[in-house]
Amino acid sequence: MVDRGNDPSGLPEAVAKAVGQERAKKAGDAARLAASRLDRDNHWSQEPAHVYRATSWKASGKGGDQ
């Protein structure tokens, strides 16, 4: 189970511990940079382009409770 408490790097503590502080800091810096470049100018009603759409339930033959 991953400990969700965040390390100063921004990574979960358990992950930072597993990979070491140097890697964690570099990863956190890279994540912050990409996130800062993300275009967030979405209208409030704009839905995600997510793979799991209603047609997927129908196409997959699985129930809608998944």
Place this chain on the structure above:
Amino acid sequence: MSEMHWLEAGEAARLIAAKKLSPVELTQALLARIEKYDVGLNAFLTLRPEQSLADAKAAEDAVMRGDDLGPLHGVPFALKDIIDAEGWPTTAHSRLLADNVASADAPVTAKLRAAGGILMGKLSTHEFALGGPSFDLPWPPARNAWGRDYSPGGSSSGSGAAVAAGFVPIALGSDTGGSVRNPASMNGLLGMKATYGRVSRRGVVPLSFSLDHVGPLTRTTADNALALSVIAGHDPQDPGSAEELVSDMGGQLGRGVKGLKIGVIRHFYTKDLIAGPETTAALEAAIKVLEDLGAEIREIETRPLAQYAACNRVILLSEACAIHEKWITERAEDYGALLLGRLLPGMAYSGVDYVQATRTRARYAAEFNENFNSLDAVVTVNNMEPAFLIEDFEAGEKHYPRQARTPFNVTGNPAVAVPTGFSSSGLPLSMQIVTGQFDEAMGYRVAAAYEAATGWTSKHPDLDVTAAV
């Protein structure tokens, strides 16, 4: 028959059906070539010559019996080692899956076999289709058939090397941020990332569920269209699979480009990033060829590359880390250093970042697809430079972000990598032809017209020079 290794898949299938070519002799010839040259290229992770020859013998028997034959009957192919083939290892080129054996064929594998294809082996990849070229994994990285000191690109590295080297005429790769089109670019090949949902990803080790595509690498446009026609189609067990019917992908080959309206996205390589002069010159020459063939060329503008790249990165790494979270925590030491470094930022994105990126993606896709109300195709750059020296880590790290492929993983449009010639050092150059959703046939039409006018795809590396150890 001389030089069987450069036969096109379609031509080989025709010769086999006409009893002018033995599938056994073809398979033997390619296995001999692999044995001789792959020691310098490392394209294959797994070969089973006896099994491939047995399959070729069965194919030959079917020909002699007069059975109905599929479009790839007796034609060898190979798979990136993230794609399952029953009873074969699927390692993802990683210590983490070193002992993994597939229990069933992926649908794409099953379709190639049903079409008569002969599985030759499993191919090198960047680790889990993201981390490479790496030298700290259980197997060495694949190298470039045009010069073994160079990277073949990736992540479908072995797929690019194997097809360029004449080991197989068709290899499958996967493309999440450009991993079919990058090795196609660096090996002088056709590489198609079809419409998102066009090809099943079931039985393929995932990198990012909502960006992954499986696609073919080949030496010619006709072969690429043939391979995609075989592997495309709805898979009810892949939630991302589209229900769109599969048309004949090669149905428009030979119709030329006269009268077609083709957009050009120049700001990707002249403003957002500045491509190397040889890449730019080859691309501008290609655009001129299309114009001379009768296409109407129009320059268009889209969002800057950096916006597409950020959207792709946040989705890709968030989804990848959802897949790898447990392993990262418990077996971090089993990853190659390059993959671990590339994955980890995904552990730091917030849930809001991810949802914003998926909302942005929908908007970008809708915007970009409006272009195809008035255009038949769009042409733009692929890599900004040719291949880099494989052992130069810094050059590799600089190279990978300098590309224009991720926009079409974000928008889901078909994009095919097409060779545009060679650099002064003899390394392949490439462009992308992008078309409307589910209009892969138009991309192949434009590619075929360009191919016929230029002949770049008829040039092959001399492995006695380029792959010598």
